[in-house]
Amino acid sequence: MKVAIAGFGVAGAARLSAYHRLAGVDVVAVVDPSQDRRETARQAGVRAYPTLAELSAEHAPDVVDVCAPPGHHRDLTLAALASGSHVICEKPVAFRTADALDLAEASRRAGRLLYPAHNYLFSPMMRLLEECAAGAGTPRTLSFRIERQTHARGNDAYRPDWRRDLEIAGGGILLDHGSHCVYMAARLFGERPAKVSAVARWQTEGLDEAIDVRLHFPSGTADIELSWVGDRRTNRYTLAGPTSSVAITDGTAVLTGPGGDEERSLESPTQSSTHEDWFADLFADFTARLARPASWAEPLHDIASTAEAIEAAYTSARRDGQPVPLRQG
Numbered sequence: 389m390k391v392a393i394a395g396f397g398v399a400g401a402a403r404l405s406a407y408h409r410l411a412g413v414d415v416v417a418v419v420d421p422s423q424d425r426r427e428t429a430r431q432a433g434v435r436a437y438p439t440l441a442e443l444s445a446e447h448a449p450d451v452v453d454v455c456a457p458p459g460h461h462r463d464l465t466l467a468a469l470a471s472g473s474h475v476i477c478e479k480p481v482a483f484r485t486a487d488a489l490d491l492a493e494a495s496r497r498a499g500r501l502l503y504p505a506h507n508y509l510f511s512p513m514m515r516l517l518e519e520c521a522a523g524a525g526t527p528r529t530l531s532f533r534i535e536r537q538t539h540a541r542g543n544d545a546y547r548p549d550w551r552r553d554l555e556i557a558g559g560g561i562l563l564d565h566g567s568h569c570v571y572m573a574a575r576l577f578g579e580r581p582a583k584v585s586a587v588a589r590w591q592t593e594g595l596d597e598a599i600d601v602r603l604h605f606p607s608g609t610a611d612i613e614l615s616w617v618g619d620r621r622t623n624r625y626t627l628a629g630p631t632s633s634v635a636i637t638d639g640t641a642v643l644t645g646p647g648g649d650e651e652r653s654l655e656s657p658t659q660s661s662t663h664e665d666w667f668a669d670l671f672a673d674f675t676a677r678l679a680r681p682a683s684w685a686e687p688l689h690d691i692a693s694t695a696e697a698i699e700a701a702y703t704s705a706r707r708d709g710q711p712v713p714l715r716q717g
Contacts, residue, residue: 389413389675392449392473394440394464395456396420396429397543399478403455404432406667413671417443424545440464444471453505454478457542457550458558462487469498476503476674480567480698481691483558488695492688503674503687504694508568509575510669512654513636517627520634520643521576530576530610531626532569535618539564552595560596561614562588562701570697571690573603573610576627580693581605583713588705589617601701604711 389412393400396418407413418429418436426436437443440452452468454461454477461477468475475495481504482488495502508514521527539551539561550556551564574580581603589598601612625636632645636654643650655665677683700712 389451390416390447390449391451391453392417392419392440392443392447394419394452394454394468395460395478396422396425396436397455397457397546398540400453400455401428401543402664403453403667404429404434406664406671410668410671416447416449419443420546422543422545425543428545440467440471449473451476457556458483458563459556462491465491465502466494469494469500469502472498472500474501474503474678476505476671478505479507479571480504480558480563480694482695483563483567483698485692485696485699488692492692495684495688499681501674501678501681501684501687502691503677504571504691505670506568506571506690507663507666507670508572510666510673511663513623513625513641514572514575516634516636516641516652516654517572517576517625520627520632521629523629523632523645527576527627527629528608529626529628530573530608531613531624532572532610533613533622533624534561534565534569535613535615535620535622536561536565537616537618537621539616552591554592554595557595559594559698559702560591560599561616562586562596562599562601562698565614566599566601566612566701567694567698569601569610569612569614570603571694573605573612574690574693574697577605577607577610579605579607580716581610581697581714582716583711584697584700584704585709585711586701586705587709588702594702596702596705599701599705603697 429436452473454464541548583604586601588596591597598615603610634643641652704712
């Protein structure tokens, strides 16, 4: 399978490393506007181009992996689909519902798979949460607390602080970390939230540096607390159902049930910002879907529902926490 990587910053370089460990995958090119990053790609033995159009004139990759910042996702994805490539795109693929629906239509029109790189679905934390959800019955409450002292830095050759640039990032910590929490919660509840409420601390208008979000599901609630101005770097996930619960703090999980408590150790997401080790399972899911076009609607649904929840959270935060209903179906 021939793959091109669009965006050769921190995420793109990690993806190249991950692809090199996968059998049957050939990274044929990197696309990046930075001359320095293109030279780095060439030194790694990969052809490099400043634009997708220039790549498409010479190569027809099977897959374009969009690893650029969120503000570039829409245009790069549309261009890749139009050129006939399947697309894997970093989260959030879209942060406006209208864009998500446009991308879904472009995917269907091109007859190509658009797949979100929702890598936390393949994380040790998510696997344990799913295990506990299955044993506890339908979750009644979820909570996610992600605390950072600042944002993750991008590549020095591009804009290392692009996450604080609204035009490029599209938003603040809700887009950067909260996207993971939104799609994880939807998967664990197995349903769409009915409404969303949020209260934010703004760095500048439209750029949240801390935000508390509540997703109101028909069968329970998920609370998401995010901060770029915390005292430390830590992650905490909790799930509680009718019969048992689990609390995961960084690399330690405590499961509580009828038989008492059990402690487990697992890889903490605070150890790495790229999580390369989760990519093999994500790519295996992607390739399995390629063989089943009837399954392509599910990732499009995930893209749209994640975008809608994010957009609603920002709307609620601008309205001082007033709940915003979401479309159903």
